Amino acid sequence: MVGRRLALALLATSFGGCAHVGPGGHGSVMGGPGAGEAQAPGTAESVMLDDLARALEQLRTPRITTVQLSRGAEPLAEAFVSRLAEAGYGVQRVDADQGAHHVSLERRALESASGSPLVRLELEVGTVTLARSYRVAGEAVQPASALAVGGTRREVGVDDTRFRATTDAELARVEYVGDVDALEQTPLISLITDEVVHGVAREASGAPSHAAVNSGRVEVTNLFHGDSGAFGALRETLELADRAIIVFANDSMRLGSDGKRLVERFAEGFREDSDMIGLIGCSNGKTALDIGNEGLALGRSRRVAEALVVLGIPPEAIIDEGCWAPVGAGDRFPSRGVVIEILRRGS
Amino acid sequence: MRAERSITRRGVGRVSLLFGALCVIGCAAPARDLSPWLPLGGGDAAAFEGISSVELEHLALISTNLVSVLVQLPEAPPSSATLQLSEPDTAFGNTLVRALEEAGYGLQRVEADQGARYVAYRRSFAETDAGPVAEYELIVGDIVLRREYVSEDGRVLPSSLLSVDGSEAAPTDLVLDDTVFAEQGGEGAAFISGIRAADGTAAVDEVLVEASGPRSLERRADRYEVLSAASRRAALAATEDHPPSPLDGLERVRRTVLIFDDSETRRMGAANKRAVRLLVRDTAAEDLFVITACTAADGRDEAARARGARVIEEFLGHGVAPEAVRLAPCVRASYRHATDDSPVPVEIVQYRRSRGAG
Helix, strand or coil: CHHHHHHHHHHHHHHHHHCCCCCCCCCCCCCCCCCCCCCCCCHHHHHHHHHHHHHHHHHCCHHHCEEEEECCCCHHHHHHHHHHHHHCCEEEEECCCCCCCEEEEEEEEEECCCCCEEEEEEEEECCEEEEEEEEEECCEEEECCCEEEECCCCCCCCCHHHCCCCCCHHHCCEEEECCCHHHHCCCCEEECCHHHHHHHHHHHCCCCCCEEECCCCEEEEEHHHCCCCCCHHHHHCEEEEEEEEEECCCCCCCCHHHHHHHHHHHHHHCCCCCEEEEEEEEEECCCCCCCHHHHHHHHHHHHHHHHHHHCCCCHHHEEEEEEEECCCCCCCCCCEEEEEEEEEECC | CHHHHHHHHHHHHHHHHHHHHHHHHHHHCCCCCCCCCCCCCCCCHHHHCCCCHHHHHHHHHHHHHHHHHHCCCCCCCCCCCEEEECCCCCHHHHHHHHHHHHCCCEEEECCCCCCCCEEEEEEEEEEECCEEEEEEEEEECCEEEEEEEEEECCEEEECCCEEEECCCCCHHHCCCCCHHHHCCCCCCCEEEEEEEECCCCEEEEEEECCCCCCCCHHHCCCHHHHHHHHHHHHHHHHHECCCCCCCCCEEEEEEEEEEECCCCCCCCCHHHHHHHHHHHHCCCCCCEEEEECCCCCCCCCHHHHHHHHHHHHHHHHCCCCHHHEEECCCCCCCCCCCCCCCCEEEEEEEEEECCCCC
8 A cells, every 4th residue: 555655656756757848947928937048036036026126117117118138138137027027018038238128137245334245136227227235144035225216206115014024114215316427428419500510610719619518418509699509399399397596606516505405396396207307507707717617507507417317317307508608698597507497298 | 564564665666666667768858948949038838748849840930930021010110019918828829929039029918918919829720622731820910910831741831922911011022031941951842932912912932942951950040030130121121221312401410429349249338328318309300310330441331230220229119210210321431440349330410300491
């Protein structure tokens, strides 16, 4: 009897052990391990990936968003995208870095202030970035930092109840961040209008230059000369929703506490679906600085743009221009300040 | 008691031998690698049970054949179209999903048949006077692709034109790469090749199978390459500007130069992608982006053409219409040596309708 049972058990084991489905395994379409993929992540990694995926779902709607993943991506990124597929995202496999929502995910080993090892996941999905550190012990995982959100100001709810009850409640929050260095690396986008050509001659004659490069590495025209600006077509599609002037001290690019408060107010009022933030940095009048009025005007708008990016405003949502001249601009523009505007698409 | 234990031990011994024998018989065969046919994002390996690798290769070939035409249709460009599909539980369904993935389509799993580009498929068999025939059908939204194939002598060959319904593409605009079937060999046999549109217009050809016998699997055309070549060809056909068309009524507005890390890469990098986003952000109706990627002195450079296609993909991926992007022909301006792998430029010039122009 015992022998028969044992034989049956061994038979079952034998067949079970022999059953195989190849490297592709059996999984759901785009939801499980696929052909040639590495093994699914462990429990701790799954929990961390789920944490980031839940945050992303609040920023990019699953049913209407397709994410791109490069062929040969790391298993961690594959696992994350499988999780997104389960949530209803479209998944597109690309041979390079194509797409508006291209996914990259990095895992970094860190050390806490007390010397304990931490894991930090850094996710990029198009222009949105999410990053968070975790304390991992075996299969148990706890957040070790707030959730850093970049490239967006959308509200993100952080629910840490899936972690252990001992999770620090102080960490269940979002920190909006921005990478201002990335702005510097963008290829220059130059203007090639007739006005700019004329502006070169004007500059040579000692008159204020006609164009210069803004914080986003886009060449813009000097609004002092009275044209419609480099973003005329874009501005035509938008309506003014709010406007204020951030005043700077003479020959200064310091934003100051009042300026910072005003920038924060505009960041709070910014609606990502419909808004852009317009900046016009101004320096009209005499200056003792070597960078001249042009450098001062665009330096001021750059200072405000950086403050907005650090608060999570997407750089693409900022259009900064300038107005500069060694003489006053009358009522049209402030002498030393930045005009900040919320520009809204009509309903 | 002792006798019973002894019997049990003997039983265990026999069972161990049996187990060992089963393992030798059952486990000696190496696990079949299904990765060439399963969807990259996971699939149903159970659907392949009882189907030989040769048959799976046939299904993959047929799937590739159908999808290689789908990618050329203006209604479903892979760079910007996301298709909806249910989890496949048939072998053909799995190889078809794999082909759609390889073609670069965005795939979205749905529970029922949601979506404007829901993917449906069908395989049906018929006994005809010409012998047994299998018809394969791929449906994507309103588009229907259909073709008959026959299996003979361990190979699969088309036995009808590929019919396309629900697309404005003319058969003469589509390229059907049926030479992949000829690679299976067949001693000089021939099969019909071509595309027929719903209105009856057709482009018909004949493909001769290589008399030299079948190529080994390793030497056959890579399915991914077949699909990406078809997709790139279609994208370039829609945007390549040769000879350059007039730019009447348009004036240059902006110019930027993207730098690719080397002459072979298709990776744009974050900075170049951001520049494209900024250009797309400030796009007015009727704007045109002219991309110059090739600066070869002899007017030909496939790597540069691929870089240009990559930039076009990026624009299309941001929702820019294909007619708003043009790939300019080579500008004979470079003395770059063939072995030069230093960073290479791609110029983008944005044109805008002149104020007052008709």
